[in-house]
Amino acid sequence: MSSNSNIQEAGGGAAPAAEHVSPSENVIVKHHIVAAAFWLGVALLAGLFYSMQLLQHWPLPKWAVLSPGRIRMVHTNLIAFGFLTNAFLAMLYWTVPRLTGRAVLSRGLGWLILGAWNLIILGTWIGLHLGEAQAVEWGETPVWIDPLVVLGALLVWAQFYPSIFRAREKALYVSLWYFSAGLIWLGLTYIMGNFFPQYLVAGNAAGPLLGLYIHDLVGLFVTPMGWGMMYFFVPIILRRPIWSHALSLVGFWGLAFFYPLQGVHHFLGSPIPMFAQYSAVVSTIAIEIVVTTVVINFFMTWKGTEGYLKRSIPIRWFWLGTLNYFITCLQCAFQVTLTFQQVIHFTDWVVGHAHLVMFGVFSFWIFGMIEHLWPKLVGREWWSQSLRNWSFWLTAVGLSGMFLVLTAGGVAEGFMSLNLAPRETILEMLRPFWFTRTLTGVMIIFGVGCLFTNMAMTAIKSRMAHVDLDYEPYEQPEKEVRIGTI
């Protein structure tokens, strides 16, 4: 198992690289990262504007196309399909050829996916502004976009599955388990959530599917991609293997079994039969144990490398994201109980939870990946070290503040609501919380702005060439690298 692992295993034991990872694929990686950054920028601004509506101050003209409700859906959908998906595609183009020793199916298909996927997001953006939303939370993509998303998923399957299927080493590395399952889950989840409740079943029969969809998009697409990314980049940067292979197995199979069973917990208290609600509660608490094993695995991997937290900004993002992941999942295990549900369901607590997991975990990991990859993609050293630090601290403090203020406001709101306070009183109570939330949002925007500025200036202005010390040892064609049996 892991005891005799060597660095090559931990890094996925890349095969000779020259023929498999060509510079032009790096160009695709770069374009996906730029697209992800663009959509993140739009989504963050949308979130800021919407938070100002809650302060009774709408900054945009009062036109139908810029209606606050539509902007809210732009915020969530561009994060899911614009930012996260583009970033994960970049990650797949970087990792899959290195982990499998096989090139992706086709470079031309890569450009097609890049163009098609971003056109789909553009269509979603326009459709939402035109009021064409579909009543599926986190899948408000207009109904005429839905079939295109499924086609896009098919293209992604065609691009990456052949490489994984023909991997040089048949016993796949951990990251590839997550990718193998996560890509098929994306398609199945999307079809289940966007077609069944829209065309086939109504009301109480459709409700559980909406819950499954919201949950599975996080749990069966974003989470597997995120963990696959972590299992790849953390050992590469630290130059040491993952602590325990057994815990990696427990983590993956636990996630695969328990995660899809939890969706109904988004509608506890609805008319969905109670046996379904209870099964969702039980499996949500069960996965907390699984999550703990994964988190322990990573913190044990980090043990003794604390110096990296100071030196390596990517590791800092990964570390903080993992800590936030543990907090999020611990929250899950409690907030899913019916005792907590009485108070915190329908309040800002849930909004804080969603921001902690989507931004505090997966976006932080993606920022870590960008911090790691960008100099390699443009071949230059980071333009400004202080901007890197600024972006980390502004974003981290902003997100922590947003999480705390939303959670506190949510608890207060929940108890006032339970005590039958008039809604007007609740709104007045929430005003300072919402004001602070907007401030933390501004901090986040400045933090991410620092990152974007640094990325642009690195590509344009930075004078120092980047020397790749992370992949150099593995990618010498003449050097035979043995992939150990895992």
Add this chain to the structure above:
Amino acid sequence: MERFSFVFLVAGVIFFVFAFAVSGLIPMLPVQDLEVRTIEQMAQDPPFEWTLLQEQYPEAFQKAFGGLNENQAFAEALRVGHKQYVGEACWHCHSQQIRPWGNDEARYGPKSFPEEYHNELNMPPLWGTRRIGPDLIRRGGRQSNDWHVAHFYHPPDVNPPSVMPDYPWFYEEDGLTPNKTGLSVIAYVQWLGSWMPRVNETIYDIDHLDGTYSAPAVSHPEPPAAPQQQQQPTDPFAEEEQN
């Protein structure tokens, strides 16, 4: 356990299908015999506010729904109003479900039940996950049409702390008369809960809680009839629900 085909088949497909069956398909069984009502069926029984709306804004009404009889016009209004309700993300700040706990019943009336949702306008259902404003599933008729006309234009005018956005595009150019969109949204909101006895929200009006929680009685329209077949398969589940 580390090979592609095993991971793909067992984790990727089998576990997913298993979970879909457990939390998606089995919960469908208790309601499989409920008829899904069409908009036209529901439009046969418009609420009182709809007739009133027609009398209040005859010209706008003529312009929007001219040439349709009352029920056709109401069906059209429900369709347009529902599309707006979804497109403006109303359902992200207003839930449409009353839970059996958390004092929801004291605030909004008896807990939600499946028949309420088995219609074309709940494909997908608009349960929502956040309540910035009140729950709307039984909200119809609590406010007058006039209140809604003033409220949609600039909510803080009638409710100062309200954070609801303005919807000036629901109105003709004069900013006073609702256009087709406005009439339809008001019709949709006033229709919500028209199948139940009306209740009030404040703590001083909770007479309906004096008795024990009785099973909710559907006044009109009648819930779809399929009681014979429905009882048999749902028995174990129905028992569990009452607990």
